[in-house]
Structure formats: structure tokens, C-alpha cells
Amino acid sequence: MTYVIGDVHGMLTPLKTLLAKLPQDASVVFVGDLIDRGVHSAEVVDLVRQKGYQCVLGNHEATFIRFFQDYFEGMGYEALMQKWAMWLNANGGKATLQSYGFWENPTPSAAVLDRIRDDMEWMERLPLYLELGTIHPSGLPVVVSHSNITSVWHLRDVPDTYEHFKDIVTRTRDLTCRDIGIINIYGHTPTPTLHYHPRCINVDTGCCYDKEGFGRLTAYGVEEGEFITQG
Secondary structure, X not given: OEEEEOOOOOOHHXXXXXXXXXXXXXXXXXXXXXXXXXXXXXXXXHHHHHHOOEEOOOHHHHHHHHHHHHHHOOOOHHHHHHXXXXXXXHOOHHHHHHHHOOOOOOOOOHHHHHHHHHHHHHHHOOOOEXXXXXXXXXXXXXXXXXXXXXXXXXXXXXXXXXXXXXXXXXXXXXXXOOOOOOEEEEOOOXXXXXXXXXXXXXXXXXXXXXXXXXXXXXXXXXXXXXXXXXX
């Protein structure tokens, strides 16, 4: 059985509880945004990597990569804090840096930096989408991406459109489902109710948000077409 899990955003306890509900031999795939907002981002990345779970690139991992590219290329700590203030203060980056021991630490240890660099390099290898080899009840092939991919699926092999393709696949809030012969399972835009369409399934139910209708982590069982939630 294959299960696709929505945006975790550093929420380690709900993730562990949800994983415990799945079959022990389940194949697990994540839609990205493992990090930010919750206080255990580094630990979530560690769990996913240790278990060998598959994951696609989310916009929060993409921002983490760019932040630390600046750092490792020599940008000073204070300059980083100014340039990336929006990510740090509004989009949950501060919680991620705290989980790695980097926040308010202009001279982090070699161990901290080695861990960050290793995770950053792992994130750089994450694909923009995954074509699963499992069979959906509809009989259609299944594609996992961070956000809705159906508007740009036809551009996936066009080199000159890569940046546009990447931007849409990691950041669009468009939930419109185009019938393009695939089942697209994605996240990125939290919804208080499961957003299910015969061709598109949004599994981001706002795990990291403590407000009515949100606060749940969702897994979608591809072969059975079933949802399992925690929270």
C-alpha cells in the first residue's frame, strides 16, 4: 500500500502518530513542506531521511536551500536575518533555525553546520514531482507534487520553461483540476475539509494551524482511495 502524506511543517508528534496508523510495510510519500512553523523541523527531516521515505520539493524546502546557499557563500548572519525576514518571521523559518540550533547563533558549531549542509544537499536532490508505480482505483497514473501540477504538466519536459514549471509546481494556489489523464495528489494550500476531485486530491489539511477546521495531518491511500487523518 502507498500513502501520500500532506504538509507536515515540523509537527513531529502528529506525524509519528499518523505513521503508526499505517500498515508497517506501507510505502510512504510526502508532498513537501516538511519544515517551518512547527518546532521540530530538523527532527521531521531526520525521520523522513532515516526511513527512506520519498518526498517532493516544497516551497519551504526551496527557501531553506536559498537561505543557506547565501550563508555558505559568505553572507553574514545579520545580513541574512534582514534579507530573509519574511521567511523567518512570517513563514515559520525561525522555528526551523531553532530546531537546527542556528537561530541567534552567529557562530554555530561544526556539527550544526554539517547537519544543515547535509540536509540542504538532500533537499536539493528532491524531485519536483514523482510518478508513482501504483494503481489508483480510477486506473489512471498517479503523480505527486507539492502544489497542483495540472496546469503545467505538458511543460514537464520543456527545458526552456523549467523555472516557470518549478514556480507553479511549488507555489501555485490554484486548486482548479484539469483533466489531463493523471491523478494529481498534492498539498501546499491548507483546506479545512478534504479537497477531493476525481482527478486531483489536496492532502494539506493544515496540520500546523491551531484554528477551527484545521490542525489535522492527512494521508491518502492510493490503491484504496482512502483518507487517514490525525488530529
